[in-house]
Amino acid sequence: MKQSKRSIQPISCEEALSRVFDFIDDHLRGKARIELEHHLETCRHCFDRVEFERLLKSRLRKLNVNVHSQKVRKRVETLLDQF
Ligand SMILES: [Zn+2]
Numbered sequence: 001m002k003q004s005k006r007s008i009q010p011i012s013c014e015e016a017l018s019r020v021f022d023f024i025d026d027h028l029r030g031k032a033r034i035e036l037e038h039h040l041e042t043c044r045h046c047f048d049r050v051e052f053e054r055l056l057k058s059r060l061r062k063l064n065v066n067v068h069s070q071k072v073r074k075r076v077e078t079l080l081d082q083f
Pocket residue numbers: 012013014016039043044045046047
């Protein structure tokens with residue numbers, strides 16, 4: 001169990017955030033997922049962002065909102081900008 005984390009390439013916050021939605025949807029696999037998980041362990045900012053997105057998603061789902069609707073997406077993006 002001595003798999004070194006040195007083999008994991010550090011990714012930027014920008015890169016991490018670009019994978020957040022796939023991660024939450026559980027679509028992220030392999031290296032991309034490991035890199036993101038590693039980033040989240042070390043970056044509080046992105047970790048908070050994932051928690052926020054998760055919460056938001058489950059809320060929207062409970063409200064039965066179609067998250068793929070353009071209108072809703074736009075509103076969510078505006079919300080996130082203010083966050
Ligand atoms: Zn980060």
